Amino acid sequence: MRRVIRPTRFAAIILLALFATSCASDEEIGSARVFKSAPWTGAEEYTYRITTRGVEGEGECKLITTPEAEPGRTRLERLCGRDTFRDDGIALVDSATLRPVSSSRTISDTAKGRATTHSVAYGEGEATFKTDDGSKVRTTMRDLPEPDRESPEPAWYDDEELFWLARSVDLRSGYSGAFSYVINAGQPRVLNTRVEVIEAERLTVPAGTFETWKVRVQRGSSPKVIWVEQGGTHRVIQAQIEDARYEMK
Numbered sequence: 001m002r003r004v005i006r007p008t009r010f011a012a013i014i015l016l017a018l019f020a021t022s023c024a025s026d027e028e029i030g031s032a033r034v035f036k037s038a039p040w041t042g043a044e045e046y047t048y049r050i051t052t053r054g055v056e057g058e059g060e061c062k063l064i065t066t067p068e069a070e071p072g073r074t075r076l077e078r079l080c081g082r083d084t085f086r087d088d089g090i091a092l093v094d095s096a097t098l099r100p101v102s103s104s105r106t107i108s109d110t111a112k113g114r115a116t117t118h119s120v121a122y123g124e125g126e127a128t129f130k131t132d133d134g135s136k137v138r139t140t141m142r143d144l145p146e147p148d149r150e151s152p153e154p155a156w157y158d159d160e161e162l163f164w165l166a167r168s169v170d171l172r173s174g175y176s177g178a179f180s181y182v183i184n185a186g187q188p189r190v191l192n193t194r195v196e197v198i199e200a201e202r203l204t205v206p207a208g209t210f211e212t213w214k215v216r217v218q219r220g221s222s223p224k225v226i227w228v229e230q231g232g233t234h235r236v237i238q239a240q241i242e243d244a245r246y247e248m249k
Contacts, residue, residue: 033155034177034195035098035168038074039234040065046235048246049206050080057082061246063163063236073101076164084111091160098168100158105185118184120158129188140188145180156180156190166215166226167234169195173213181219193219203227203237207248210237 043066050059059082069075069092078089091103100122108115116133122144129140145154157165157179169175174197181193198214212227213234227238239246 032151032177032179033097033153034170034179035155035157035165036170037168038067038095038098039167039232040067041233042067044233044235047249048236048239049249050082051245051247053243060249065164067095072096076161078160078163085109089160091158093158093161093164097155098157098161098165099155100161100182103158103160103184105160116186118186120182120184120188127182127188127190129184131184131186142182142188142190144182144190154180156182159183159185162217162224163226163236163239166195166217167228167236169197169215171197171213171215171228171230171234173197173199191219193217198225200230201227205238205247205249207237212237 045062045064048061048063050061052059059080061078061080064075064077064079066075066077072095074093074095076091076093080087086108087105088108089103089105092101093099094101100120102119102121104117104119106115106117114134116131119130119132121128121130125144125146127142127144129142131138144156145151147154159182169177176194176196178192178194181191183189183191194217196216196218198216201212201214203210203212211230213230215226215228217224217226222242224242225240226236229235229237235248236246237248
């Protein structure tokens, strides 16, 4: 018998749930600046196919970078979908530091006419999380890291920056850093997270064969692995997020 998997199953597995299932408490916050510099030199748009264990067929995701979308700010877009299901994220960040200004993630099923938007607005020392499912709005506040002896210059990055952050760390074998990772998706958290450059690896995807750095972003026992191009603008070539694999087309 052929197994049929609904779009909601695809949604649960494939599209950047990231750290929403973590059970860490908000008190476990530590941070440091891991962003080194922005490798992109202008506007970008790259397309990826998404395949998922247990799901037939492919989805597609676009990663779009728009420098100076506003003065001193860059817009980062992750636009993903399969059939009638979509999971689209946008982050507005400071161009010089990648510190987030705001973000939103909209999960929708056009066949059912349903959509839920999770957003984060960053203020002085706190983040305001909002979830709007069309019938009810829920708002939650979370404190952002403050300077202390161990982290005199705290830094935090939004869930929707993941692919761009991996491109922007110190890309060399053995690099390791820790930062505060802000997630929403209905479960607002500010979490300790580690990023590491594991090794160099030659990788073949639909777009071709590339020399890459294998970058691991980990919270708890479920790492997210992103392969970024060694040369040029350090494009994302492939990523493994939970059961979903993203490959550049």
